[in-house]
Amino acid sequence: MTAELVFQNTAERSRELAQDIVSAAHLTGDFVLSSGGRSSYYFDKYLFETKPTILRRLASALAERIPASVDRLAGPELGAVALVTAVSLETGLPFVIVRKASKGYGTSRFIEGELHRGERVLIIEDIISTGSEALKAAAQVERAGGDITGILAVIDRGHGGAENISAAGYRLEALYDRSGLPTPDHERSNR
Numbered sequence: 001m002t003a004e005l006v007f008q009n010t011a012e013r014s015r016e017l018a019q020d021i022v023s024a025a026h027l028t029g030d031f032v033l034s035s036g037g038r039s040s041y042y043f044d045k046y047l048f049e050t051k052p053t054i055l056r057r058l059a060s061a062l063a064e065r066i067p068a069s070v071d072r073l074a075g076p077e078l079g080a081v082a083l084v085t086a087v088s089l090e091t092g093l094p095f096v097i098v099r100k101a102s103k104g105y106g107t108s109r110f111i112e113g114e115l116h117r118g119e120r121v122l123i124i125e126d127i128i129s130t131g132s133e134a135l136k137a138a139a140q141v142e143r144a145g146g147d148i149t150g151i152l153a154v155i156d157r158g159h160g161g162a163e164n165i166s167a168a169g170y171r172l173e174a175l176y177d178r179s180g181l182p183t184p185d186h187e188r189s190n191r
Helices: 003-025 045-049 052-063 082-093 130-141 161-167
Strands: 024-033 038-044 074-078 097-098 120-128 146-158 172-177
Touching: 003 024, 003 045, 003 052, 003 120, 003 172, 045 052, 045 120, 052 082, 052 097, 052 146, 052 172, 074 082, 074 130, 082 097, 082 120, 082 130, 097 120, 120 130, 130 146, 130 161, 161 172
Parallel strands: 074 097, 074 120, 120 146, 146 172
Antiparallel strands: 024 038
16 A cells, blocks of 8 residues: 555545544533633533544544553543543553542542553543643542653633643643534524
């Protein structure tokens, strides 16, 4: 197989995955985002993360972008847990789950799973808006002794998240940004 054919196959798989994500999870209406902002569209991550045919391809696409230097993955609860689990299974890299708040019983940890001081950790995220949730997760991992290598997301909505993450000293990479996703069928037919 030639390099050009491999590139075409990869590009086509990426387009098909993007279309499937949009078809499964793009909603229109009036939505409040986790940042508190309002939006006329919303990507319901649970509508694509709970579909095995999409989740499997997402795990593969994300795994291709993980630097060789990464020791461990981290996924913020609840949205990124399915993603980080799937990527861990795809790569063999261990992972931790980052809680939004420590539970009031048992170990009362913010980080669930094994994390060793100095490990290079990549945050896996679903959708980035302002980046605040990813930054909170990164701060928790660092408090627990991990070194953040970056944040890898499925979608960057383009609402300042990349800039906020960069200003905090981290690198963001997303499989898709909002402008690069296909127009949803229900919007295409309304034109």
